[in-house]
Amino acid sequence: MAAEILPEVKQKEQEEAAKKEEERMKLAKQLAEGKIPKLDEILDDSDEEPEPDAVIEIPLKKVKLVVGPGGEKIKLIEKKSKARLQIVKEEDELNRAFGSGPVKPVLPKPADTEEGPKMTKVMIFGNANQCEIAQRMIEEAIDNKEQKAKQRQKEYEKKRDAKARDRQLYHMRHTRDYETLELPIGASRVEVKAAYRKLAKLWHPDKHPDNQEEAKERFQKISKAYDSLMLTEEDARIEALAN
Structure with a gap:
């Protein structure tokens, strides 16, 4: 031209x-x-x-x-x-x-x-x-x-790697919570809710009149794990990182 x-x-x-x-x-x-x-x-x-x-x-x-x-x-x-x-x-x-x-x-x-x-x-x-x-x-x-x-490619790869590291650290910090809910590490919110409902019904103290102390302890542990995975700002952040 x-x-x-x-x-x-x-x-x-x-x-x-x-x-x-x-x-x-x-x-x-x-x-x-x-x-x-x-x-x-x-x-x-x-x-x-x-x-x-x-x-x-x-x-x-x-x-x-x-x-x-x-x-x-x-x-x-x-x-x-x-x-x-x-x-x-x-x-x-x-x-x-x-x-x-x-x-x-x-x-x-x-x-x-x-x-x-x-x-x-x-x-x-x-x-x-x-x-x-x-x-x-x-x-x-x-x-x-x-x-x-x-x-641009370097910046994309840097952000992608940062997201992967953050997700891995998040999952490592909540390993016990996943174990308490009998879920694999990195389970979705839907899976967490389903596991909580199942275990909460199973270990509700009203269903264990002969062993309420143990049931109460297990129920509180399950509720705490659920709150840790679902009701924190960190959960919202990790959901954003996953996108």
Whole structure:
């Protein structure tokens, strides 16, 4: 995709075009008057495509990062570096566009090979300093995106590991509570409620008139385990961590 040319660059190109047109008119006048123009005036190679002052390769998948939404990023690079950039399009795209009139530029679709990601070239026009600045900004545009993605992945993994540690510590602190309710460590709230109802009915003192002291002790222990697992702020926090 060719970058949009900055106003100052466009003005310079217009001035050069006007100068070439003036030279052509002068040459035509000389020929009309029967004069023989100089050889260097005839062999004008100014219409040839200028050679880029620097060329770098970037993965096709990263072209959008250099161009940016609506071409904003590549315009910013050109503005700050004062260089002109042009991203080389694939030959098949040029062939499809040939003879069809103006077409909207389309970014090449990435097609990785076994040798690595498919690459495209970015041509840079400017002096050595301008090319260096442009190249650095292009590399930063690509690396910053990758760095942000890596950072997000690290943050996600850090939070995930923290949740896992907190849940493990929570379960370890309440190991006896789970054992009292005859549940495996990490049982759900539904399972805790069901186990409590079952054991509370089983060990209610009214059902053990001949052994109320032991039944009362067991009932209180069951109730305490239930309260510890269900009626604390820590329980709400661990439920949030589990999501």
